[in-house]
Amino acid sequence: MTxxxxxxxxxxxxxxxxxxxxxxxxxxxxxxPDGHFVFELEADATIPSxxxxxxxxxxxPVDASLEAxxxxxxxxxxxxxxxxxxxxxxxxxxxASVKAYFALKMIGDSIDAPHMARxxxxxxxxxxxxxxxxxxxYLLSLYGELTWRSVPVLPIEIMLLPMxxxxxxxxxxxxxxxxxxxxxxxxxxxPRARNxxxxxxxxxxxxxxxxxxxxxxxxxxxxxxxxxxxxxxxILRVIEPxxxxxxxxxxxxxxxxxxxxxxxxxxxxxxxxxxMANAVMVYxxxxxxxxxxxxxxxxxxxxxxxVIGEEEAYCQxxxxxxxxTALACHALLEEGGEEAQHDxxxxxxxxLPRQVxxxxxxxxxxxxxxxxxxxxxxxxxxxxxxxxxxxxxxxAMDRARRDDQSGKYDEAIARGREWIEGMQSRDGGFAAFDAxxxxxxxxxxxxxxxAALLDxxxxxxxxxxxxxxAQLGETSQSSPSMAAGVDYLRRTQLKEGSWYGRWxxxxxxxxxxxxxxxxxxxxxxxxxxxxxxxxxLVSIQNADGGWGEDAVSYRLxxxxxxxxxxxxxxxxxxxxxxxxxGEVENxxxxxxxxxxxxxxxxxxxxxERRYTAxxxxxxxxxRYHGYAKFFPLWALARYRNLRSTNSKVVxxxx
Numbered sequence: 001m002t003x004x005x006x007x008x009x010x011x012x013x014x015x016x017x018x019x020x021x022x023x024x025x026x027x028x029x030x031x032x033p034d035g036h037f038v039f040e041l042e043a044d045a046t047i048p049s050x051x052x053x054x055x056x057x058x059x060x061p062v063d064a065s066l067e068a069x070x071x072x073x074x075x076x077x078x079x080x081x082x083x084x085x086x087x088x089x090x091x092x093x094x095x096a097s098v099k100a101y102f103a104l105k106m107i108g109d110s111i112d113a114p115h116m117a118r119x120x121x122x123x124x125x126x127x128x129x130x131x132x133x134x135x136x137x138y139l140l141s142l143y144g145e146l147t148w149r150s151v152p153v154l155p156i157e158i159m160l161l162p163m164x165x166x167x168x169x170x171x172x173x174x175x176x177x178x179x180x181x182x183x184x185x186x187x188x189x190x191p192r193a194r195n196x197x198x199x200x201x202x203x204x205x206x207x208x209x210x211x212x213x214x215x216x217x218x219x220x221x222x223x224x225x226x227x228x229x230x231x232x233x234x235i236l237r238v239i240e241p242x243x244x245x246x247x248x249x250x251x252x253x254x255x256x257x258x259x260x261x262x263x264x265x266x267x268x269x270x271x272x273x274x275x276m277a278n279a280v281m282v283y284x285x286x287x288x289x290x291x292x293x294x295x296x297x298x299x300x301x302x303x304x305x306x307v308i309g310e311e312e313a314y315c316q317x318x319x320x321x322x323x324x325t326a327l328a329c330h331a332l333l334e335e336g337g338e339e340a341q342h343d344x345x346x347x348x349x350x351x352l353p354r355q356v357x358x359x360x361x362x363x364x365x366x367x368x369x370x371x372x373x374x375x376x377x378x379x380x381x382x383x384x385x386x387x388x389x390x391x392x393x394x395x396a397m398d399r400a401r402r403d404d405q406s407g408k409y410d411e412a413i414a415r416g417r418e419w420i421e422g423m424q425s426r427d428g429g430f431a432a433f434d435a436x437x438x439x440x441x442x443x444x445x446x447x448x449x450x451a452a453l454l455d456x457x458x459x460x461x462x463x464x465x466x467x468x469x470a471q472l473g474e475t476s477q478s479s480p481s482m483a484a485g486v487d488y489l490r491r492t493q494l495k496e497g498s499w500y501g502r503w504x505x506x507x508x509x510x511x512x513x514x515x516x517x518x519x520x521x522x523x524x525x526x527x528x529x530x531x532x533x534x535x536x537l538v539s540i541q542n543a544d545g546g547w548g549e550d551a552v553s554y555r556l557x558x559x560x561x562x563x564x565x566x567x568x569x570x571x572x573x574x575x576x577x578x579x580x581x582g583e584v585e586n587x588x589x590x591x592x593x594x595x596x597x598x599x600x601x602x603x604x605x606x607x608e609r610r611y612t613a614x615x616x617x618x619x620x621x622x623r624y625h626g627y628a629k630f631f632p633l634w635a636l637a638r639y640r641n642l643r644s645t646n647s648k649v650v651x652x653x654x
Contacts, residue, residue: 027629040316042307046095047315050103056194066313078115084097133449137150137215145202153240156248156252159251160251167442172439185252188252218450230446276298320626367422370423390416432455432503458500459514463513467654493532505553506549508537514533516653525648533577541592542563550563551614551621572634575592608627
């Protein structure tokens with residue numbers, strides 16, 4: 001760590017100019033022919049392992065070349081502890097390890113191979129596969145490795161419950177909703193994987209798998225609530241066999257109708273791997289052939305998630321073209337050169353028709369009076385646009401239209417703003433996909449051992465929405481929505497000065513997001529809230545001049561920031577946050593800029609293997625391959641711009 005008062009050598013203008021130019025060229029070289037940007041989105045061993053297991057579940061013809069490449073990938077990311085982590089160089093994770101072991105054994109790796117023996121020893125030394133999470137238990141139940149007594153009851157009749165009931169699909173998050181509906185059909189039908197090679201993993205259990213019951217209470221779950229829901233689970237387990245068949249059939253039909261309304265073409269149910277894979281298994285369980293159009297669409301969509309290289313391959317959890325394009329446009333807008341501006345126009349023109357204007361998705365259940373107007377994260381996911389993407393796209397379009405008087409973005413900006421304002425939750429915050437998804441008691445049901453059943457407001461998304469409103473001219477005096485958002489951010493600052501980052505890792509991400517929002521909202525840089533944040537960011541700077549944060553910072557017993565080796569993207573966030581707080585001349589900023597310049601590759605970009613984004617805290621993390629390509633450019637270009645004008649960041653929300 002360095003101190004707040006440490007000094008640093010000034011950045012040479014020529015070196016800064018050269019670095020910005022090289023980064024711009026490096027980014028533009030990766031643009032797609034139609035003007036958009038899309039970069040690989042990597043998770044952990046779980047998704048590629050599930051891809052392999054899905055193929056064998058369905059008894060698809062073996063693609064030996066593809067399986068061999070996925071095996072190379074899985075072996076490479078195995079941890080020194082013998083298992084598989086959720087992030088690069090991370091601690092052992094039981095579920096990821098069980099699935100990776102199962103997939104490698106399915107591919108053909110001998111259980112006596114050194115890497116398999118190490119994995120098995122790591123799993124058994126930690127209590128064995130009984131300690132897998134709920135999702136893994138469902139998969140193992142489908143394979144017959146566990147019985148259905150090992151998983152919570154998910155009666156398909158949930159589909160028929162009224163909105164006023166304690167549990168309803170519209171009271172949980174979009175990702176939980178789209179994953180659970182097909183999973184409930186599978187739980188009702190209880191199909192068995194074909195598994196033509198008859199591969200099992202009995203050796204990963206210390207006890208007879210048939211004796212294993214439902215999971216124990218997770219650390220985040222209230223003992224009282226969990227006892228209540230566990231008791232209900234036991235009652236359901238007894239009475240479920242006696243549910244009328246006509247009622248079950250009606251519920252299955254409603255579930256299939258839910259799935260088919262949201263199939264989303266080759267982009268898939270929810271446009272994320274788990275619901276898509278579950279949907280394929282549902283069609284298979286219902287007897288539909290491989291050529292059945294809905295089943296084929298989902299199956300083809302899954303293959304579109306593959307990243308296949310010369311030596312390795314893996315499956316992405318989803319794709320991120322709207323997010324990547326919008327953020328790349330912000331970086332290029334900051335760079336400001338003629339070529340960059342031309343490519344911004346191409347990117348924004350690609351984004352323009354992807355705004356969802358004619359379909360009210362699941363979000364409308366709680367906001368029926370609000371007109372649609374958002375953007376989704378993926379190429380297509382019309383039922384599930386999100387506020388984060390929408391705010392970032394709107395801000396990019398607003399920046400671009402200042403130099404483009406054609407007005408072609410005006411209506412899109414207005415509709416995006418209208419939708420976001422209509423999606424504010426009653427506590428003043430903004431969530432990613434829904435409004436007022438505040439039924440926290442549901443995270444205590446046995447199924448929710450991952451603590452990710454809900455989509456409540458968060459500091460980072462709220463900051464992005466406040467930034468957008470401020471950039472569009474709102475003030476806390478003129479806009480109740482803006483005032484409530486700023487108040488939410490004041491309330492949620494932690495005592496050391498940081499803010500939580502739900503979708504990026506973690507307090508660095510949240511603090512960058514909020515400082516940009518507060519600056520755009522006109523909060524004085526000398527406000528104690530801002531000063532605490534600045535002091536905190538400077539205090540956690542690494543000795544090399546950069547910033548890094550470990551995924552362990554999401555632990556439930558939070559004791560403060562968790563330091564980690566520097567990454568380019570986290571360094572850029574810290575620098576953008578400090579500059580938004582008026583700290584352009586702070587020595588910490590020049591040290592950070594020097595780090596970025598010194599670590600830039602010959603291609604003008606940055607290498608970054610560590611994970612800096614979050615799917616579900618403590619369960620699922622993401623490595624956006626684009627983050628190290630546009631965030632450092634953004635920070636360097638802003639630093640250049642502020643130094644040359646001797647001004648502060650004004651009129652821009654990010």
